[in-house]
Amino acid sequence: MNDNQIKIQFLGGAGTVTGSKTLLTTDQHSLMVDCGLFQGLKNLRLKNWSELPIEESSVNDVILTHAHLDHSGYLPLLVRNGFSGKIHCTQATKKLAELILFDSAHIQEEDAEKANRLHYTAHKPAKPLYTTNDVEACLGLFEVHNYGEWIILNKDFKFVLHNAGHIAGSAWTEIRSYGRKIVFSGDLGRSKPQLLLPAHRCEEADYLVIESTYGRREHEKEDPKAELEKIINTTFQNGGNVLIPAFAVERTQEILHYLGELLVEGKIPKKKIYIDSPMAISATEIFMDFDFRRPIEKEILEILSKLVHGIRDGGASKRNVESDEQKIVIAGSGMLSGGRILNYLERHVGDSSCSIVLTGFQAEGTRGRQLLNGMPELKFFGKYHRVFANIHLLKNMSAHADQKELLLWIKRMSKKPKRIFINHGEPVSADSLRVKIQDELGIICEIAEENKDYIC
Numbered sequence: 001m002n003d004n005q006i007k008i009q010f011l012g013g014a015g016t017v018t019g020s021k022t023l024l025t026t027d028q029h030s031l032m033v034d035c036g037l038f039q040g041l042k043n044l045r046l047k048n049w050s051e052l053p054i055e056e057s058s059v060n061d062v063i064l065t066h067a068h069l070d071h072s073g074y075l076p077l078l079v080r081n082g083f084s085g086k087i088h089c090t091q092a093t094k095k096l097a098e099l100i101l102f103d104s105a106h107i108q109e110e111d112a113e114k115a116n117r118l119h120y121t122a123h124k125p126a127k128p129l130y131t132t133n134d135v136e137a138c139l140g141l142f143e144v145h146n147y148g149e150w151i152i153l154n155k156d157f158k159f160v161l162h163n164a165g166h167i168a169g170s171a172w173t174e175i176r177s178y179g180r181k182i183v184f185s186g187d188l189g190r191s192k193p194q195l196l197l198p199a200h201r202c203e204e205a206d207y208l209v210i211e212s213t214y215g216r217r218e219h220e221k222e223d224p225k226a227e228l229e230k231i232i233n234t235t236f237q238n239g240g241n242v243l244i245p246a247f248a249v250e251r252t253q254e255i256l257h258y259l260g261e262l263l264v265e266g267k268i269p270k271k272k273i274y275i276d277s278p279m280a281i282s283a284t285e286i287f288m289d290f291d292f293r294r295p296i297e298k299e300i301l302e303i304l305s306k307l308v309h310g311i312r313d314g315g316a317s318k319r320n321v322e323s324d325e326q327k328i329v330i331a332g333s334g335m336l337s338g339g340r341i342l343n344y345l346e347r348h349v350g351d352s353s354c355s356i357v358l359t360g361f362q363a364e365g366t367r368g369r370q371l372l373n374g375m376p377e378l379k380f381f382g383k384y385h386r387v388f389a390n391i392h393l394l395k396n397m398s399a400h401a402d403q404k405e406l407l408l409w410i411k412r413m414s415k416k417p418k419r420i421f422i423n424h425g426e427p428v429s430a431d432s433l434r435v436k437i438q439d440e441l442g443i444i445c446e447i448a449e450e451n452k453d454y455i456c
């Protein structure tokens, strides 16, 4: 590296949504922004097992924009492979990352154990990608900061975090190096998030790295709350239960808030609501402690505190599945790939009076997607189950800015970046956003490519 040059390398999240890891290097220091896991289809997941093309021990610091696994999930491996610097993030991100990373390690340990027990592994013995011990070690390196607080890392890098309005604790970051302003959007929230405060405005940037999850399209206009009201009333009139598979972080809190509003407005009956997920209960507590959200009305909090019951204990969960009480259940996992929701499905998926309400994007290959596709049978617990329950999808529940909202965030800058890199999106989404930015803003814009060196 020459003096005053900064090299940007995308080690993940390029040409795909997951695995975000970007390295900034000067002649003396290096800084990683996000350190996520590849998720989804098998060829992507296999990438988590390949070595990074860098020396982990040479990375001085990591900035973690938010807790989602596609941004945080590789951290335990980075640490195991030699990284010993600090991982910088907000307080809420640290707390949520702790939940998410332990959950991830548990799932991997269980999967490896199951593969060994049932002998369906080509690798003998099957090993988890990382363990709870690795997570423990990585959490020891976290250092938390407030939004708006400048942190000097070394002579080459300083940075600040600002609210991104995506999930609790989420941030976009501005990095200063050799007088240049490099902004990473992280994952950007909607212009008007349901519960969080909207993303802080970015004043200016020389270089911008922006996500493109929804770079190709605009969100639907449907009102999820009205849809939920209809589903709940019809289901209760038919004598059924409402089962809501939901992600623990953010989506569960959003659903709870809709339910609270509907209850206060007298639009749905006052039946009990169960959050059958230790992770969702903890995530809700973290959310309530987070300052950068809209205030929740007293009436909503009161009615929810009467009707919502959290279930942590496994035995209590089993009893709740068996009880005949008419109820609303929120449980993980959000795409039905595992978790306690499957116990409820085992009892109710064949019941035509019940409703299953999917609450977000359902990836290819998941049971959630199979239900949406109208599959007559669903396989879980080693058996096929006939599907007679009513399947619904709440539209317009995304935590990501859509194309218009991403553009708006850039348009509102008083000084536009001279170069933009697009990451965190499928190729078609990234390219649509690229064309749009070039057409509407006239800024040089390129789609981030993995392991290519970009010099700034």
Ligand SMILES: [Zn+2]
Pocket: 066, 068, 166, 187
């Ligand atoms: Zn995210």
Ligand SMILES: [Zn+2]
Pocket: 017, 068, 070, 071, 187, 424
């Ligand atoms: Zn993401």
